[in-house]
Amino acid sequence: MLADLAQNTLDGLGAGASYAVLALGFTLVFGVLRLANLAYGPAIMLGAYAATWVSLHAPVPLLALAAITVAGSVAAGAYVERVCFAPHRRARAGSGPAGAAAMAAMVASFAVWMQLEEAATLALPRHLYAFPPLTTGPPLSLGPLALRMETPIGLGVAAAVCAALWWMLYRARFGLAVRAVIERPAAAGLSGIDVSRVSAAAFAVASSVGGVGGFLVAATHGQVTPHLGMWTTLKGMLAMMIGGLGSLPGAVAGGMVLGVLESHSQWYLGPQARDLTAYLLLFALLAWRSRGLARRG
Amino acid sequence: MAPLLEVRDLVTAYGTIEALKGVSLTVDKGSITCLLGPNGAGKTTLMFSITGILTPRRGSIRLAGADITGRSPSAVVGRGIALVPENRLVFPGMTVRDNLYAGAYQRRDRAGIEADVDRMLARFPVLQARVGQEAGTLSGGEQQMLAVARALMSRPTLLLMDEPSLGLAPLVVAEIFRIIAELNREGVSIFLVEQNAHLALQVAHHFYLMVQGLVTFSGDPGSLAEDEVIRRAYLGSA
Amino acid sequence: MDGYTVGVLTNIGLFSFLALSAYVLLVAGELSFGQQAFFGVGAYTAGVATAMFGWPLAAATAAAMALGGLAALLVGLSTLRLRGLYFAMATLAAAEMARILFELLRWQREVNGERVGPDGAQGFRGIRWVFEHGMEAGGFLALIYGVLSVLVTALLVLERSRLGATLRAVGLDPEQAAAVGIDIHRIKLGVVSAAGAVAALGGALYAHHNTYVEPRNFDIMLGVHALAYALVGGLGTALGPLLGVALDVGVLEGSQVFAGYRMIVFGGVVALLLVVRPRGLLDEQIVNALTRRGWGLR
Numbered sequence: 001m002l003a004d005l006a007q008n009t010l011d012g013l014g015a016g017a018s019y020a021v022l023a024l025g026f027t028l029v030f031g032v033l034r035l036a037n038l039a040y041g042p043a044i045m046l047g048a049y050a051a052t053w054v055s056l057h058a059p060v061p062l063l064a065l066a067a068i069t070v071a072g073s074v075a076a077g078a079y080v081e082r083v084c085f086a087p088h089r090r091a092r093a094g095s096g097p098a099g100a101a102a103m104a105a106m107v108a109s110f111a112v113w114m115q116l117e118e119a120a121t122l123a124l125p126r127h128l129y130a131f132p133p134l135t136t137g138p139p140l141s142l143g144p145l146a147l148r149m150e151t152p153i154g155l156g157v158a159a160a161v162c163a164a165l166w167w168m169l170y171r172a173r174f175g176l177a178v179r180a181v182i183e184r185p186a187a188a189g190l191s192g193i194d195v196s197r198v199s200a201a202a203f204a205v206a207s208s209v210g211g212v213g214g215f216l217v218a219a220t221h222g223q224v225t226p227h228l229g230m231w232t233t234l235k236g237m238l239a240m241m242i243g244g245l246g247s248l249p250g251a252v253a254g255g256m257v258l259g260v261l262e263s264h265s266q267w268y269l270g271p272q273a274r275d276l277t278a279y280l281l282l283f284a285l286l287a288w289r290s291r292g293l294a295r296r297g
Numbered sequence: 298m299a300p301l302l303e304v305r306d307l308v309t310a311y312g313t314i315e316a317l318k319g320v321s322l323t324v325d326k327g328s329i330t331c332l333l334g335p336n337g338a339g340k341t342t343l344m345f346s347i348t349g350i351l352t353p354r355r356g357s358i359r360l361a362g363a364d365i366t367g368r369s370p371s372a373v374v375g376r377g378i379a380l381v382p383e384n385r386l387v388f389p390g391m392t393v394r395d396n397l398y399a400g401a402y403q404r405r406d407r408a409g410i411e412a413d414v415d416r417m418l419a420r421f422p423v424l425q426a427r428v429g430q431e432a433g434t435l436s437g438g439e440q441q442m443l444a445v446a447r448a449l450m451s452r453p454t455l456l457l458m459d460e461p462s463l464g465l466a467p468l469v470v471a472e473i474f475r476i477i478a479e480l481n482r483e484g485v486s487i488f489l490v491e492q493n494a495h496l497a498l499q500v501a502h503h504f505y506l507m508v509q510g511l512v513t514f515s516g517d518p519g520s521l522a523e524d525e526v527i528r529r530a531y532l533g534s535a
Numbered sequence: 536m537d538g539y540t541v542g543v544l545t546n547i548g549l550f551s552f553l554a555l556s557a558y559v560l561l562v563a564g565e566l567s568f569g570q571q572a573f574f575g576v577g578a579y580t581a582g583v584a585t586a587m588f589g590w591p592l593a594a595a596t597a598a599a600m601a602l603g604g605l606a607a608l609l610v611g612l613s614t615l616r617l618r619g620l621y622f623a624m625a626t627l628a629a630a631e632m633a634r635i636l637f638e639l640l641r642w643q644r645e646v647n648g649e650r651v652g653p654d655g656a657q658g659f660r661g662i663r664w665v666f667e668h669g670m671e672a673g674g675f676l677a678l679i680y681g682v683l684s685v686l687v688t689a690l691l692v693l694e695r696s697r698l699g700a701t702l703r704a705v706g707l708d709p710e711q712a713a714a715v716g717i718d719i720h721r722i723k724l725g726v727v728s729a730a731g732a733v734a735a736l737g738g739a740l741y742a743h744h745n746t747y748v749e750p751r752n753f754d755i756m757l758g759v760h761a762l763a764y765a766l767v768g769g770l771g772t773a774l775g776p777l778l779g780v781a782l783d784v785g786v787l788e789g790s791q792v793f794a795g796y797r798m799i800v801f802g803g804v805v806a807l808l809l810v811v812r813p814r815g816l817l818d819e820q821i822v823n824a825l826t827r828r829g830w831g832l833r
Contacts, residue, residue, distance in 0.1 A: 036620035087810040103566065103619060104813035107766055110568075110759060111805035118798035173402070180388050180399045187386035189370030190348060190379070192403040192451055230755060234631075237624055276635045283628040286621055287613040 003144045008263045010145055016259020017154025018220055021161055021213035022232055023239035023251035023258075028165065028206040030237075031246035033199075034182060036106035039080045041233030042116035043207060044214035045224075047072030049120045051215065052129050052224050062132060062219065069218070070211030076116060077207030081200055084108035089185070089199065113229065121226050134219035150220045157216060161209060162252050168205070169248070178202045210236075238282045241289070299362060301326040301455055301486050302347070302378075307356035309339075309346045316342040318510035319356065324455065329477065329487045331497040334507035335531055340490040341383055343507070344459045348380045349373045360455065375403055379453035383460045383490075385444040389433025393424050396432050396443055400450030410450070417446040420476070438469035445476065455486045462493045474500055494527045541672050545744060547777075547784045548679040552737020553757070554764035554776035555686065556730045561765055563726040564706035566619055568758045569610070569626030570734045572633035573603040575753035577735025578742035579637065579653060582662040585743070586651050587644045592664055596739040603735020604728040606633075611727035615720060630758060637750035658749025662742050679740055686733065690773035702726065703819075763805050769817025778817060 025044075029037050050072035051065040060068075088105040135149040169175035177198045180188040189195050214232060218224050225231075235258065243254025261281070266274040300323035309317040316339045324330040332340055345351040347358055349370040358366045360376050368376075379400075388396050397417055401410045418425040421442045427435060432443055441461060448456060458477070462470040470493065478500050481487055491497035498504065498518040506514035506529050514521070514529065556570045577599035584595035614625040643652035653659040665675060693699045704712045705722050713719050742748050760783070768779025783801055793800045812818055 030620070036623075038623075083806050101813070104809045106566065106620060106623070107762070108806040108809045111763060111802040111809070113802075114756075114759060114763070114798045115802035115806075118796070118802070122795065122799075173398075176391075176395060176398055177402060179391060179395075180402075183388045183390050184386055186350060187382065187388060188399070189350065190374070190382060190386070191399045191447065192371050192374030193399070194369065194371040234628075272635055272638065276632060279628045279632045279635070283613075283625055283632065286617060286625040286628070 007145050008267050009260050010147060012260030012263030013256060014148055014151030014154055015263060016256040017158045018213060018216040019235050019239045019258050020158040020252040020255025021216055022236035023243060023255040024161055024165060024248060025206055025210035025213055026236040026240040027246060027248060027251040028209060033202055035085055036102060038106060038110040039113040039116060040210060042113045042229035043076035043080055044073050044210040044232050045229035046076040046116050046120055047211045048214040048218045048224050048228060049124055052131055053123060055132055065132060066215045069215040070208045073211030073214060074204050074207045077203055080109060080112050081203040084112055086196060117229055127225060129224050131218040131222055131224050133222040154216055158252055161212060162248055166248050238278060241282060241285045300324060301361055302488065303359040305357045307346060307353050309342055309351050309353045316510055320512055322505050322512055324486060324488045326486050328502040329481050329489060329500050331501035331504040332490045332507055333494050333497065333504060338507045339510040340507055341459055344380060344457055344490060348378060374451055377454035378457060379448035379451050380457040381444045381448045381461060383463060385440045387432040387440050387443050390431055393428045393430055393432055393443055396447050397450050400447035403451060413450055421446050438465050441465060441473060455488060457488050459490045460492055462491065498523060541676055543785060545676050545679060547780050548683055549737055549741045550780045550784060551683055551777050553734055553761040554780050555773060556734035557761040558765035558776040559726055560730045561770055562706050563702050563723055564709060566623045567626040568623055568755060569630035570730065570761050571753045571758035572630035573607055573731040573734035574738035575633060575637060576606050577603045577738025578748045579659060581739030582659050582742040585664045586662045587646060596736060599735045599739035600732040604732035607731020608728040611724050615723050634750050634753055656750060658747060660747045662746045664743050675744055687773050766815050767805050767808060769815030771817045771819040771822035775815055775817040
């Protein structure tokens with residue numbers, strides 16, 4: 001019984017590492033950049049699909065696949081930024097109710113979500129594709145427990161990404177510009193910051209973090225499906241919500257908690273109940289936190 | 298000598314409404330030039346047009362002879378113009394120090410930036426006292442100092458100031474104008490929009506009156522009786 | 536009219552209910568990804584009523600609308616204080632929960648020697664009302680459009696009324712509306728319930744047209760489409776969402792021109808359209824201009 005508990009927790013941490021990286025990306029987009037980007041998950045999926053496509057045609061090393069996933073996510077993300085967010089940025093800073101422009105951008109992002117999903121399924125139409133696994137070989141034996149090597153690797157990646165992001169945002173010149181643009185875009189421009197360049201670059205950083213998360217997911221699951229876009233969105237959002245919006249370490253913690261929670265609920269209640277629990281948790285968190293996430297005024 | 302800033306027949310519109318109907322004025326190098334006028338005259342629109350936040354429909358803006366009409370705000374900063382906006386617009390969630398760093402964003406000389414930060418803190422002691430605080434927690438006067446300091450961090454040749462005395466206590470306002478005069482002595486050209494005509498005329502070398510999108514008067518502070526200036530500035534009669 | 540055209544027109548009619556459901560919420564300023572859940576609630580409720588308990592269609596539909604409205608109200612009570620994006624995510628979570636619950640729903644009865652009822656992921660077969668009452672495709676098409684016309688007329692009338700204006704005010708400028716004393720929360724709750732009932736109405740008709748529904752029918756993509764139809768067609772009038780449905784289902788899908796690329800085209804259209812017309816084709820501006828000219832009737 002105890003061994004089960006420990007094993008599930010260990011497995012949960014492994015899954016949680018991927019969720020943590022996804023949550024970091026989502027925190028960047030939704031919490032820091034404050035963009036309601038519904039095409040974020042689908043852009044990640046496109047990156048993973050690009051890597052899958054390549055892996056189907058040539059035996060490429062894992063690191064290269066990771067790079068392709070990131071590149072694909074960044075490319076798709078750039079498209080999303082151009083089409084959905086850049087055009088409405090002016091409107092947000094200038095005249096008109098800020099809500100209207102933000103709503104239009106969000107809606108545009110879900111239109112692009114539809115586009116990206118269809119593009120992915122056109123390129124790779126099957127319901128499931130194998131993805132090269134992160135590790136081959138048997139798990140490490142720690143007494144009665146089995147440690148899949150994905151777990152420490154994933155945890156290491158999550159920690160590294162978190163540290164890198166934190167340093168970028170709070171210690172680097174670029175991060176200063178990002179924070180300025182988010183707080184007061186007009187004042188940022190007046191300080192000499194190129195608002196559209198910085199916004200695009202920040203978006204690219206968020207996309208690459210998403211790409212890393214997407215690669216981890218694909219490589220630890222050993223497969224990709226057309227649901228990956230929606231899946232990463234829900235997991236990422238949920239982990240972000242658990243960890244508290246806008247906090248980078250919180251995102252990592254949220255990802256871990258989600259991973260462990262899912263691992264246990266799947267063990268005791270089965271896969272459908274696992275998904276149901278996840279959605280219920282997201283809904284409950286949103287409903288409970290609604291005061292904190294309430295509309296202004 | 299060619300003026301530092303030359304605005305010619307500038308027209309800027311919001312949709313169908315022309316806020317600037319053909320504004321022409323100049324700012325001489327090394328001077329303090331003041332723009333007076335009632336609310337709604339288009340003074341802020343002019344500032345935003347010069348600094349690239351708004352794009353003019355017609356006309357031109359030249360800085361030291363080079364055309365900067367319609368350039369982006371960051372490009373304008375790169376040319377050496379900095380604006381201290383109306384309502385200060387500091388970055389509320391960032392510390393005073395970070396606000397200053399933001400102002401120096403386009404500069405790459407680390408040592409120079411650090412030296413300038415120290416100089417700003419020395420010049421504005423209230424900021425030194427609050428250097429690690431979030432700018433949003435500062436008082437109006439302190440935020441005004443911060444906004445000026447932030448603008449100065451880019452080492453501008455032309456400093457634009459939009460209503461620096463707005464909403465501030467008289468003592469603070471006096472301090473601000475003392476700093477304006479001091480900066481000018483150090484070689485910074487200043488283009489100042491002000492409601493407080495009395496104070497403005499005391500520092501300005503030249504002033505303009507603007508009413509409903511057009512310049513209606515141009516002259517030196519002595520050329521018009523002060524109460525006449527004030528009358529025109531507040532009531533907008535030509 | 537050939538079978539294919541009847542089919543396309545039927546789909547346009549059925550999806551219109553869903554699009555209108557998303558539309559009323561959008562007018563009130565809320566983006567919901569979950570209307571397909573109430574569509575499903577309506578489908579299952581009405582199907583259970585007629586196929587398992589022999590209810591007449593009208594009563595079954597009424598029950599469907601009641602349940603749909605109630606379910607929506609429950610969701611709204613927990614989520615309406617959330618900001619736009621988070622409300623949208625909450626509706627998405629709620630809709631997916633509903634879909635999973637449909638997958639877990641197993642409830643069958645013996646009717647005329649056969650087991651009838653929802654069978655989990657396998658779906659709900661045997662919603663035979665149209666066969667039992669000898670209704671052909673054309674007849675059901677008339678029924679769908681008959682109900683739709685009543686709904687649209689009611690909405691158009693509502694839009695001209697003070698309530699309609701209040702709704703729009705709440706959606707376009709909630710701060711302003713609150714400042715003049717409008718109870719935003721109550722209004723939004725009312726709209727959420729009404730939207731749920733409208734979606735459920737469509738679902739009830741959908742179930743009886745198809746005679747078979749399964750949980751997979753009510754996935755996120757359905758809700759996303761409903762939203763897109765309302766947003767492209769325009770938020771200025773109840774005819775807007777109908778235009779959106781007609782454009783996608785009628786023109787794009789019906790003409791098979793962009794077969795396989797339909798979503799890419801449609802998605803692209805929506806995104807680009809939003810840059811120039813954030814409120815859709817038939818937005819408030821155009822509708823005002825057209826109605827001032829009296830639709831050319833004066």
